[in-house]
C-alpha cells in the first residue's frame with residue numbers, strides 16, 4: 001500500500017490562538033487508517049480545539065489537514081462530513097421522543113429516504129460493526145450505552161470513515177465501556193479509523209493503537225500503549241513526576257449532618273415515579289457515594305435536596321428541617337453544590353470568571369460586605385481559587401466560555417468548596433478533569449472532610465466513588481436498593497449492582 005492508503009488523517013503544524021491563549025502551537029498528529037488513536041493531555045492542553053479544527057468547527061490559523069492523502073480546507077462540519085470525518089460529542093444530541101431511525105435519518109433524508117431503505121441501511125451498518133440496535137425503538141427507552149451507539153450510527157450513516165469521539169467513556173459503567181471498546185474494535189476491523197479524547201488513561205492503554213500526548217498546545221510525542229504505563233502517560237502530560245497518593249483513615253463522626261427521609265417524587269409530566277421512599281443520613285466527616293447508571297433518579301435526588309424540585313418527605317440539615325427552604329437559603333446555610341450540568345446550572349458562560357465566583361454566593365463573604373456587593377473581595381477570592389485549583393486562564397476577566405471544559409469544572413469546584421460549607425452535594429465533581437487535577441480535587445475534598453465536611457457524591461467514575469466514599473448506596477429506578485463496602489467492592493461488582501444484578505454479599 002502507498003502512504004496515503006495507510007494514513008487516514010494527518011494534521012501538520014496546526015496553530016490556533018484565542019485572545020491571551022495559544023490553544024494549538026504546531027501540533028502534529030498522524031492517524032493510521034484502521035486504528036484507534038487516542039489524544040491525551042491536561043485540561044486546557046488543546047485537545048478539543050484540535051478535534052474541532054478537524055471537524056470544521058474551528059478554523060486553524062496555520063497548518064494543514066490531510067484526509068486520505070488530500071489536503072483539505074474545512075469551513076464547516078458539513079465540509080468535514082463530506083470528507084468522511086464524523087464527530088460524536090460528549091453531550092448526546094438525540095431527540096428522546098423519536099425512534100432510532102428517525103434520529104439517525106434526521107437531516108440526512110437525502111441519502112436513503114426515511115422509510116424502509118433507511119431502515120435497511122441502519123440494520124446493515126448495525127450488523128456490520130457489531131452494534132445491536134433496533135431502528136424502531138424509541139430513544140427514551142434506551143440506556144446510555146445504546147444512545148451512544150445511536151450517535152455513532154448517525155455518523156456512520158453519513159458516510160464517516162474517521163470518527164472522532166470526545167471522552168466517550170465519561171458517562172459509561174465498566175460493562176458499557178467494554179461494549180463500546182468491542183464496537184470500536186468492530187469499526188477498526190472494517191478499516192474505519194477512530195480518534196478519541198480521554199482522561200481515563202487505563203482505558204486509553206486498553207483500547208488505543210497509538211496515543212498522542214499534547215502539553216500546553218504542543219505535541220509531546222506519540223507512544224505505543226503496549227510499552228507505556230498510565231503513570232508514564234500522566235507524566236508525559238504534565239512534564240514532571242507525579243506524587244504518589246497517600247492512604248486515608250476514616251474521619252466519619254456520629255453527628256448527623258444531612259438526614260433525608262422518605263423522599264418521593266413523581267414525574268409531573270408522565271406520572272412516572274422518579275424517587276421512591278429514599279432515606280439516608282450523612283454524618284460530619286463522611287462521604288456517602290450514590291452509585292447508579294445515569295437516569296435512575298440521582299439527578300432528581302440532588303435537585304430535591306437542593307430545593308430545586310418539590311418532593312414529599314423531609315430533608316434536615318443537622319437537626320433543622322429545611323424541606324420548605326428555597327435553594328438560596330439552603331446555600332446560605334452552608335450547602336455547596338456542584339451540579340451535573342455545568343453549563344445549565346453551574347456557570348454564566350458569557351460572564352467573567354470573577355462574576356462566576358459570586359454566582360449562587362452573592363449574599364456571602366467575600367462577595368458582600370454588609371449590604372453591598374464587594375467586587376474587590378470577589379476578585380481577590382477568584383485569584384485565590386484560580387491558584388489553588390490550578391484553573392488555566394489568561395485572567396479572571398476572561399469569560400467562562402473561553403475556558404476548556406476541565407478548567408470550567410475546576411472553577412466550579414473551587415467556588416463550591418469556598419466559605420467552609422458544612423455539606424457538599426457533588427454530582428460528578430471531576431467529570432472532564434485531567435488526572436492531576438482530579439487528584440488535587442480529591443485532596444481538597446478529603447482535607448475538608450477531615451475538618452467535618454459531609455459529602456453526598458454522585459459519580460459515574462467508579463474508581464472515584466470507591467476511592468472517595470466512606471459508604472456507597474446503589475440507586476436503581478429511583479430507589480436505594482442496597483449498600484456496598486467501598487473497602488472491598490470492585491468496580492466490576494459495583495457496575496453489576498448498578499445494572500440490577502444485586503449487591504455483592
Ligand SMILES: Nc1ncnc2c1ncn2[C@@H]1O[C@H](COP(=O)(O)OP(=O)(O)OP(=O)(O)O)[C@@H](O)[C@H]1O
Pocket residue numbers: 018019021022023041042043044045046047048049050392393401402403404405406407432434
Ligand atoms: N472559544 C474560545 N475562546 C477563547 N479561548 C478558548 C476557546 N476555546 C478554547 N480556548 C482556550 O484554548 C485552550 C485549549 O482549550 P481546549 O478546550 O482545546 O483544551 P482541552 O485540552 O480540550 O481541555 P479539557 O481537557 O479541559 O477539555 C484553553 O486555554 C482554552 O481556555
